[in-house]
Amino acid sequence: MPLKLFSIKNAPFSEAPAPSTPTPPKSDAHTASNSAQIEEEYHGPLTTTFRRLKILSLSSLTLTFALTPFIFVLETTSSVPLVGRAALAGIAMATSGVSTALVAWCGRPYVTTLRWLEPHGTQAAGSGRAVEMTTLTLGLKKRVTTVYDTAFLVPTSRPFATWELAEAFRLSPQEVENARAEGLIPREETIAETKTADGGVLGRWVVSWDEHGVGTCREIGQVVRYFNVHKELLSRPIN
Template sequence: MTPFIFVLETASNLPLVARFALAGIAMSTSGVSTALVAYCAKPYVNKLRWLEADKQAAGLEMTTLTLGLHERVTRVYDTAFLVPASRFFATWELAEAFQLPKAEAELGKAQGTLPREETVAETLTSKGDVIGRWIVRWDENGAGVCRQQGRVVRYFNVHQELLGRPI
């Protein structure tokens, strides 16, 4: 609509600076509202699928959309890393830190599998290309600190009726 401000206002006595100011206000209002819609809608999960391993639920696959309506599929391989979100308009987020149960940490230490690094979640494009990972680094005591590699979707707004069963 910004070009119309210049066309419609040519017959008026508004100075050119005022027309630019009106156009700038219209553009910034449009930009702010688009940014708010993007912020609120970004974590919305429109498809949810359980990842099965040996007849047991091993993880979740959640599909979200970008502002340009491109699908982003995030596979969370360990649902224990999905915690209540601290962000508005999101139900879950990927945890920043995690502590293994003491027995599991002792077993990992005895088997020599701690310390280690593993992928907790991956975000893929609709073509299957990996664009981001959520990686946990376990120390020798079973304390894990997560980090992002690439562009992983971290926040999810999931309606409970999509789940079908509890996590």
């Protein structure tokens, strides 16, 4: 927007400027804004539990791999044949590894924070709503996934998960007609995007629309596809 410049050459000069009206404190506005933001965010109640479980699992795995070689050198195991000691070491490492992998698999979809966003751009289908969900890896690294259209979040049969990104989507006849008139199909668009805490893009979930309004989704890179959310704690529905 071009800026408007005003001339003050002919303005009367006043030696004593009128006292300015005191600006009302902004604390109330900040408080209202913060409370509104809190209401717009969902925080997973089991975040601390999953975090501690992952730390315990990783610590146990590290300790097991560190102490396993001592099975071959301790005098208490000298009466055990080498094959037996190797079997004990293998069982210990396998047990710890399987338990850690199970914790990682169960905790990977758990959403620690969910935020509703204003959608950017024109979506060819769905609700037009956007959400940002944060999950944690086994190493407690944040993975921030932005779903630009929540209509693509569908119920899943995967255990320990509530939603998954849809593999396919079909528009209604009216949506097909409108999208075709606006030139939105056929084309490709990004439905979801997973980033690191620093903003680096790890992967995208892309849908390819044909002229009949049938969308086929595919993964590019590594995108978080499954999400575990306590739906009863959401302040408003996703779709």
